[in-house]
Amino acid sequence: MFSGFLNLNKPSGESSNKALFAVKKLLRDNKIDTKIGHLGTLDPLACGVLPVALGRATRLFDFMLDKKKVYRARFTFGKTSDSLDLGTPLVPFDGELVTKERIEDVLPSFLGKIIQIPPNYSAKNVNGVRAYDLARKGKEFTLKGKEVEIFSFRLIDQIEPDCYEFLIECGSGTYIRSLARDLGAAVGSAAVMSYLCREQSGIFSLKNSCTKEDLFSSSNTLDQYVMPIETVLTELPKRTLTDKELCLLNGVAIQSDVAGLQRIYLPDDTLVGIGETDEKGLLKIKTRLL
Numbered sequence: 001m002f003s004g005f006l007n008l009n010k011p012s013g014e015s016s017n018k019a020l021f022a023v024k025k026l027l028r029d030n031k032i033d034t035k036i037g038h039l040g041t042l043d044p045l046a047c048g049v050l051p052v053a054l055g056r057a058t059r060l061f062d063f064m065l066d067k068k069k070v071y072r073a074r075f076t077f078g079k080t081s082d083s084l085d086l087g088t089p090l091v092p093f094d095g096e097l098v099t100k101e102r103i104e105d106v107l108p109s110f111l112g113k114i115i116q117i118p119p120n121y122s123a124k125n126v127n128g129v130r131a132y133d134l135a136r137k138g139k140e141f142t143l144k145g146k147e148v149e150i151f152s153f154r155l156i157d158q159i160e161p162d163c164y165e166f167l168i169e170c171g172s173g174t175y176i177r178s179l180a181r182d183l184g185a186a187v188g189s190a191a192v193m194s195y196l197c198r199e200q201s202g203i204f205s206l207k208n209s210c211t212k213e214d215l216f217s218s219s220n221t222l223d224q225y226v227m228p229i230e231t232v233l234t235e236l237p238k239r240t241l242t243d244k245e246l247c248l249l250n251g252v253a254i255q256s257d258v259a260g261l262q263r264i265y266l267p268d269d270t271l272v273g274i275g276e277t278d279e280k281g282l283l284k285i286k287t288r289l290l
Helices: 016-029 055-064 100-108 131-136 178-186 212-216 229-233 243-250
Strands: 004-012 036-040 045-056 069-077 111-118 144-162 164-169 191-201 237-238 259-266 272-278 281-289
Touching: 004 016, 004 131, 004 212, 004 229, 016 036, 016 045, 036 055, 045 055, 055 229, 055 281, 069 144, 069 178, 100 144, 100 178, 111 281, 131 237, 178 191, 178 281, 191 212, 229 272, 243 281, 259 281
Parallel strands: 045 191, 237 259
Antiparallel strands: 004 045, 036 045, 069 164, 069 191, 111 144, 144 164, 259 272, 272 281
16 A cells, blocks of 8 residues: 655645645546545645645554644734634724734743634534534534643744734644634734744654645656655654564554553564553554554
């Protein structure tokens, strides 16, 4: 099976699913039949890193969920919108012009674990219906707050009198549009997200990404952009099985001195998958990749 990861640089103006469809077409054109899925949706207005899993790499979705993300975002103050970005009409907010000093004063209050309410224009489920579908129909509903983690929130530049650029490092599930809304409220104003680029998602960064133009170029081959599955597992300790320990492949637990997750290999250095050691020191296969 054709397996690995593509680090796609999604352009602004198209959905993550549309970007994924282009990769599916490329695979069909190359007569490659394999599973495919993206790891972490980007809003249509956003650009940047969109990791795409191919083949057995799709089994690592849960493993990839908790990876840190880095975003470069621009917030325009003194305006609000239903979608918290430029996707719906902007509504002016009366008040004084926000200053750089005022923003920097409140940024520390957003660091660490915070409770964040997702935007109404989001893919959250409300009684089996997507929130954005309800929002577009003008339905009234309330989303529950959820805990997210902000590791770094830095003001980088002032683009316009009312527009500032930020660099944000955060955990999975963070809505940058909600940060814009909440930061606007914290400085006594309102704000919308007017630009967003995901610069990093786990090990995937803009520096090692490829565009759709790269993939479809006649002078390039798909293989040169596919990253091996092992690439995303290098942070885990490696465990090479002995011949006596091959019973692990049949569901038998073996003793391990290493706690938590680890990469499991056959004696010939073939990757088996991810193993996990329980509180009793017993290692079992958690995700099989062989």
